[in-house]
Amino acid sequence: MKRLPPLPALHTFLVTAQCCNFTHAAGLLHITQGAVSRQIAGLESHLGYPLFQRQARGLSLTTQGRELLPRIQQVFALIEEAVGEVGGKREALQLKAPTCIMRWLLPRLLQWQAERPDVPVELTTTVQHSVDFRSEEFDAAVIYGGQPDEQLSCHRLFDEQLTPVCAPQLLAGPQPLEAFADLERHMLLHPTRDQRDWEAWLRAAGTRVRNIGKGQHFDTLDLAMSVAVQGAGVAMGDWVLSGDDLRAGRLVAPFSLKVRTGLAYYLVYPQRREPSPQLRELIDWLLLQAAGVEGEQIA
CATH class of the missing domain: 3.40.190.10 (Periplasmic binding protein-like II)
Known part of the structure; x- marks a missing residue:
């Protein structure tokens, strides 16, 4: 029976095959690039066929290497699963x-x-x-x-489906939101540092508002939505991501128009x-x- 190749060398092959770069593999394995190269060379010698083609711009798997890789992945997956099951504690x-x-x-x-x-x-x-x-x-x-x-x-x-959202108390306030033009009476909350989401929705609505460049700009959609819940303005939100807030009554959608962005x-x-x-x-x-x-x- 032919002696099996050493497990560490097979693991080094697995990591190297996933990135096709000795330097990157060395960093992931916390060993030197030379050690990676030697382990791969030793494994190829043991197997009797090359696993990688060495090229000026990096590595590529040979036909044998491509055939071997999924089998080695399966072996290590089984080992990982077995260790987890025997240990009795499921990793997160x-x-x-x-x-x-x-x-x-x-x-x-x-x-x-x-x-x-x-x-x-x-x-x-x-x-x-x-x-x-x-x-x-x-x-x-x-x-x-x-x-x-x-x-x-x-x-x-x-x-993604864009639509304006705001707190119900804002909608019920002295400045109604019944027509697109009514947006000019409210602070617009932008979910990004630019105003592209509002511009896309207004373009689909076939309207323009003079306060498009004003209002508050945020780094994330979640921040804009949180401020809208407080009644501070009208945010350009996402129909699905706003769903729980809409169902709970924390937010309302004053207009029915929803715009898919692609x-x-x-x-x-x-x-x-x-x-x-x-x-x-x-x-x-x-x-x-x-x-x-x-x-x-x-x-």
């Missing part, structure tokens, strides 16, 4: 998400945790709208923007790695939570 799923989706995501994660305390989730929030699984150690992430990179396994949660919120994970059963269960649950929100039609 690591999830990254932008702050703009917190109003929708956080209540649902709290509900998930109440229903499935055996599958904990640790949430990392960020003002960034993207993720780089090559350098960020997350099991999955929610991202916002256009269609994600093809190297990501992705599920669309829902499209951007959306996606749940993504690395394509190179099959999700664990626990992550798959969480993904399916979140997709179920998001189901139906796209039924809202643009007025």
